[in-house]
Amino acid sequence: MKLRETYIADFVSLLFPELCAACGDSLVANEHLICTSCRITLPYTNFHLLPDNIVAQQFWGKIKLEGAFALFYFAKGGKVQNLMHRFKYKGQKEIGNLLGEIAGAQLIKNDIYKNVDHIIPVPLHKKRLSQRGYNQSACFAEGLAKQLNTTVMEHNLIRPAATETQTRKSRFDRYQNMKEVFYVLNPEELKNKHILLVDDVITTGSTLEACGAQLLRIEGLKLSIATIAYAE
Structure with a gap:
């Protein structure tokens, strides 16, 4: 048989x-x-080996981070763009899970990420979530959580307001567009925790900065970030 x-x-x-x-x-x-x-x-960055990598440098003087990481370099027309397109727009969310596992296998080698208490994906507004059917950052977070032996927390950091598209905006305009967009429902749950905030692609870092600024208002919270790709 x-x-x-x-x-x-x-x-x-x-x-x-x-x-x-x-x-x-x-x-x-x-x-x-x-x-x-x-x-x-694939164009791996190896940023888990470089504490002062270019992603970390984007946040110097803006928000305090324990660690900053992106799995791949992103180039237009490249293989990473193919992956991201299938993942975000073709419904292949299992790609995000797999990339999370690959990223987690790298991060677990770095002591900074061994004590992460929760992984929080950058939230989507409910309208965008309904259109896409899933949050791509949450799929990535699930794969990471398997490797880092921690939990994904999706419903504490929320995005109650929709925003304009970030395409073609300057870094300042992007930050202004995202400022005060995010909200923490239960700060007590995150007190004195080490949070890994994750997104799919980082360009200017404005979205992660806006999320991070909200989270870092919480007493004793330590923050790290991780993304699938870094686009220069």
Whole structure:
């Protein structure tokens, strides 16, 4: 019976091959979502090894961070953009889970991230969440939580106000657009905790800065950030 099922599965995969979400080539046996070649050659930042990396530098003098991390460098037309497009707009939220696990396997090697109490994804406004069907940052957070052995907290930091698109805005305009957009429902729950705030892509950092500013109003809270990609 098992042999017959294997033949059927092989026949189906021949007719409808699974494709790598990064390069588009066919996946072979034991490959999942991303082919082995891409897993090795994707543009990893290794920021978990560099405490003063360029993501951390974006927040110097703005908000106090314990650690700052992005898994990949983002380039237009590159494999990371392919991954992000499938993840955010094609409903393949399992890509976010996988990238979270890959990122978590790196972060667990850094002592800063070993004592994270909760992972908080940057929230979406309910209208955007309804349109997309899921919060991509939450999918990434779930994968991270598996590796860091901690919990994802989705419903404390909220986004009660919708904002204009950030596309083509300057850094100052982006920050003004996001200022006071986020709200913490239960600050007591986060007192004296180390929070890992996560998003999908960081460009100017205005969204993470706005979220972080709200969280850091809480007594004793320590804050780190992590994203899937860094876009220069």
